[in-house]
Amino acid sequence: MLTPQRTSGTYGLMAEFETPAEIMEAAKKVHAAGYRFWDCHTPFAVHGLDKAMGIKRTILPLLVFGAGATGAIIGFCLQAFTNAASFSVWALVWVTGYPFLISGKPLMSVPAWIPVMFELTILLSALSAAGLMLLLNGLPRLSHPLLSNNRFRRATDDRFFVVIEARDPRFLRSKTEAFLKTLGAKHIEVVEDR
Amino acid sequence: MSSTSSQSATKGFIDTDNTQQPNTGRVPLVLNMTTFGEVTHQVCRVAENRPPLAWYVAFAVCLSMVGFLGFCVNYLIFTGVGVWGLNNPVMWAYDITNFVFWVGIGHAGTLISAILFLFRQKWRTGINRFAEAMTIFAVICAGLFPGIHVGRVWFAYWLFPIPNSMDMWPQFRSPLLWDVFAVGTYFTVSLVFWYIGMVPDLATLRDRAKGKFQQFAYGLAAIGWRGSMRHWHRYEVAYLLLAALATPLVLSVHSVVSFDFAVSQVPGWHTTIFPPYFVAGAIFSGFAMVVSLAVPARQLFGLKDLITLRHLDNMNKIILLTGCMVGYAYSMEFFIAWYSGAMYEKFAFVNRAFGQYWWAYWIMVSCNVITPQLFWFKAVRTSIPLMFILSIFVNVGMWFERFVIIVSSLANDYLPSAWDVFIPTWVDIGTMVGAFGLFGVLFLLFCRYLPMIALAEVKSVMPAADPHAKHHASEGSH
DSSP states (O other): OOOOOOOTTEEEEEEEESSHHHHHHHHHHHHHTTOOSEEEEOSSOOTTHHHHTTOOOOSHHHHHHHHHHHHHHHHHHHHHHHHHOOSEEEESEEEEOOOOOOTTOOSSOHHHHHHHHHHHHHHHHHHHHHHHHHHHTTOOOSOOGGGGOSGGGGGGTTOEEEEEETTSTTOOHHHHHHHHHHTTOSEEEEEEOO | OHHHHHHHHHTTSSOOOOSSSOSSSOOOSSOSOOSHHHHHHHHHHHHHSOOOHHHHHHHHHHHHHHHHHHHHHHHHHHHOGGGSSOOSSOOSSHHHHHHHHHHHHHHHHHIIIIIHHHTTOGGGGGTHHHHHHHHHHHHHHHHHHHHHHTSOGGGGGGGSOOOOTTOOOOOTTSHHHHHHHHHHHHHHHHHHHHHHHHHHHHHHHHHHOOSHHHHHHHHHHTTTOOOBHHHHHHHHHHHHHHHHHHHHHHHHHHHHHHHHHHTSOOTTTOOTTHHHHHHHHHHHHHHHHHHHHHHHHHHHTTOTTTSOHHHHHHHHHHHHHHHHHHHHHHHHHHHHHHHTOOHHHHHHHHHHHHSTTHHHHHHHHIIIIIGGGGGGSHHHHTOHHHHHHHHHHHHHHHHHHHHIIIIIHHHSOSOGGGOOOOOOOHHHHHHHHHHHHHHHHHHHHHHHHSOSSOHHHHHHTSGGGOTTTTTTGGGOOO
16 A cells, blocks of 8 residues: 655645646546546636546535525525414524415415515525535635745646645655656646645 | 837727628637737736726716715705605606616626526627626615615615514515515625636736735635636536526516516506516616627727627627517507506506606607617627717616606506606706716726636637647537
């Protein structure tokens, strides 16, 4: 079994590429070589790169569906309770429903409640889609070894980077560096971990 | 050296006519630039350099308008809604007209960012960012009016189901309350959509920032985005979900706004055509506003290679289409008023066109139905001055549409003895003008400090972004 050869103070190795086609080829090879803690950093979502890297489809849509369903249920309960119920419940404070009787309409006027149920479904789905996406991505994160690297600044401009982390079991500085060279990287450099 | 610097200085300030290219195959969306770096520079320089003089002038004008808005709103709150020209029966007038007008403006932003995204209209990438910004600022302006129109603004929290010592709840069978939820959700979702879309571009600004303060501010706003493909994967799924959620949302918002009228029994309001008619009108006015903003912005900040003539041509086609839909709705309203045989309904519509507000009605028809027909001609669709004038006409016309629907229906309803005329006061007019100032200030600040064009998205639709470009070069574009 390989023991992680982690040099303290090294985050990983960074290889720079100039075009989407180059990083696509490189990503396929890094994935095939069996690395696990590695990533590509690109100025935009390169089409198909996630598949080439072997990234599994995210469970985000399922979570968002759950949040949307919760929104619909909250919307129904909120309206049924506040406009049709005559009992009290504890929701941080004791609150009591109020059966509104308007123009002799039924208390449980479900058709009239659809718009608010719909809006709350959308609201919770959208907030969870954005919030959970950030959460699963480990964002917000205000400090990261890569963000301290000057060359890496072009990852949000016009350069494409492959980064293999030092914590990867297969990471061996000399071997990994040689491997990255075979991928045709324009530049390879060690990323320091402050 | 001088030739290259002068070339880069004029870059983006000159129009290239790309509307002659055939619609088949892939039409380049970015002109005169082939590398990602050039696009980054073209967009970021707007936020990085001092803005042109015109920006300062516009900002000063808009800021003073906001000052006057603040004065009018305070005067209203301290004195009471009597400072407006409202009377019995015209209890809604400028306030709700402005509310509906601004909510409608917002709709084009969501249409461009969400619906065109779902339809894979790649040209949206050039205009979606500032159209979304426009949405948010328009909804802020819209939210102002119902807020102050309640009169006793310190009771505005009654709009929300908040537990209180009176044990009272809002009445959820009322469309006015649906509106609170619809507009509130719309604002929140639009803001989230806009911000999430902007995070990668804020990271670009962060990575290019020279000053300490800029690095800190953009760094904070970019929340540590580093373009990780593992992040991009979830990001793209989240973006698609947001687009799919925003699409039914935007259609629901103006439908719910139209319920404020359609659910009541006022002749001229109580019609089933309202939801689709309002949505079409909203998109119509919103696109006109996008054109009104895009024309000066691309000129001022040199973005003509990114917001090309073709983009404007496309938008003008949408204005033409939605303008025809609005025209159809106007005529169908009249037909149904006659066909229904309902006396009051019939009167309401004849009164609209020939009653005391006839001038407002004919301004509406001229600006919304007649002048947009000029967009059938390509020469008009691609002429910058003409499209700017026509888009302003549409903005004016759509404001009058809401005025006509609201005021003419209320002023003359069932009983002639209850009729009255609405005449705006200076506070009405000042608040309306001030809201335009507020919109202008927010938009100018956005242009100055945030990425005006969705950089990451524009890059992803450039020919250079195709990861298979080399391998399939011989097969031609696909």
